[in-house]
Amino acid sequence: MEGEALTWDTRLKIAIEAAQGLTFLHNSEKSVIYRDFKASNILLDSNFNAKLSDFGLAKLGPINGFSHVTTRVMGTHGYAAPEYMATGHLYVRSDVYGFGVVLLELLTGLRALDPTRPSAQQNLVEWAKPVLSQKKKIQKMMDPRLEHKYPLLAVVRIAALILRCLEADPKNRPPMDDVLRELEIVRTIREEPKGERRKRGNGGSDNNRVSGRGLPHVRRTGRTG
Template identity: 65%
Template sequence: MGNCFGSEDGEVEPVKVMTRRPLPPQAAMARPVMVAMAPPNARAAMSPAGRAAAGKLPIQASTSSSGSGRSAAASRGGTNAGSDGRVEEGRILEKPNLRVFTFAELRAATRNFKADTVVGEGGFGRVYKGWVDERAMTPSRSGAGMAVAVKKLDHKSLQGVQEWQSEVNFLGRLVHPNLVRLLGYCWEEKELLLVYEYMAQGSLENHLFGKGGSASPQQPMSWSLRLRISIGAARGLAFLHSSEKHVIYRDFKASNILLDTYFHAKLSDFGLAKDGPAGGRSHVTTRVMGTYGYAAPEYMATGHLYVKSDVYGFGVVLLEILTGLRALDTGRPSGQHNLVDWAKPYLADRRKLARLIDPRLEGQYPSRGVQRAAQLTLRCLATDHTNRPSMREVVAVLEEIESMPRGSAAATGRTEGSASPRPAPRGNAHGYGQSPQPGSGSGSGWAGPASGYPSPRVR
């Protein structure tokens, strides 16, 4: 969802959501309730002009006052696994297995959506930090039980039922350690809310660029941490692409990569996700939506969406990780506004590469590993989608880089004829607040799945 504009009405199929009755633990799962998609004019119903006449949404969600949070967590996948850094394979549930919250429950969990519980704001609406009992999933007092992130639709938002439904449809069924876990939802009257696991370390975007547009000069992200986050995000995307329907994420960017307490990366915000091509087709044709600077050129030009259109977006984020610069920034000198266009010649030339790497790393990275990462980035950014690697190949290369000896560090001193001075990225007027720095142990960073930086969007 994030800051995307518009929607694609009618593209997402209805989805059955399993609810939980307020019964003892030994009781069976409640009957499934159909969450119907809004009709084609649902956008008008959600608009400021249409709300008064719209009355209720097409269907009111059933509610439940209790449920087994622990068993739900167990059924939805494991942890970020072993000492070797690898994660377990994901799976796809036949039906979404989500807790149906009442609006009153979520109001109590967030202390009536109090201002000091706001941890983020995106195109869908505000994200609040709340607290629920870990077992019953009922509201608990602040600081007790399990923290959750509650995303609440702003009725003035250009987003609405379609993005909400897409999030339920995909995150409700896809289970993988590198995807943010959707715990439940609420749909009452005109209120649309989503409840996620709380991601204590916020977004990759905030750690790369920080509040106000620049990361902390005292404690920038290390090379090893950047690489580990890249691998986690790549595994999540590879799982989507290898799933039965080859899910296309369509909005891969640093603000949609969230970090848990231990800096494990998880993909969030599936409001623009789509099932991939079927029946031997190479692509799906759809309305162009996403974020400028990250969307693949073939998609921008034709509306043809390929699985490897996601690989281009991954390449852009990998370039941001290498350089510490945003994909688009008109505050940079002329010729450097678009990071991909400016950086490609440096990625292709080993002698110029050091000029491109984030100077906050102070040369503390293996030169061979950085060169390999630059080559991979360039392949991901190939103009022709057929020349891009698969995400499984991307994961393999990144894991190979991670296994390289860390003894040799590259010098980042500039040489004659180097690139223009690199300006600090511009301020973030709608950020989620200062992200805690690696190793701080702070849980004050944001946890929700919406995007914070108001990137220009593709309509």
């Protein structure tokens, strides 16, 4: 995973294709909850086509009008939804929380949890959530390896989407088909002309950024198709 950083368009492509996978699972005849959505369960081939892998923790969703299933907690800390970690109650939209964490990793190039970062920043979600609604501060949080080569409007919209995905109450999170639709809209937003962009800062040091191309822990298959 060492080398040139992933471009903005490639990061969006990965997010959209991962969202398509979750949407398919959630909307299947027997709704399936992935339960352990995280960056390392996204496989990339040599063309950066993304597929979900490792369905070992997947579970059938609630039936007979129930809102959730109750199960032993087996997700990954940092990605698992708070209601699941606290109670073992697993909702279809518990997956949406994990997806929001991965989106945040894509924006920042930082791991969900990293004990080598300053104490206030070790938990990416706790550190970033207060910043995501502040347009000027979002830019300082972006992965500096993107070199500001992204449409600011697209970043702002994704930041708002991440906040919705990370809502504490699963009922307030968007369903994955809404998430997918918003990402597809964001992909149509192109970079604004340089003459209209305000001069941006350097984005700070990247010493605590993930080593790799911009998405922590994704696995490359080296194959196409």
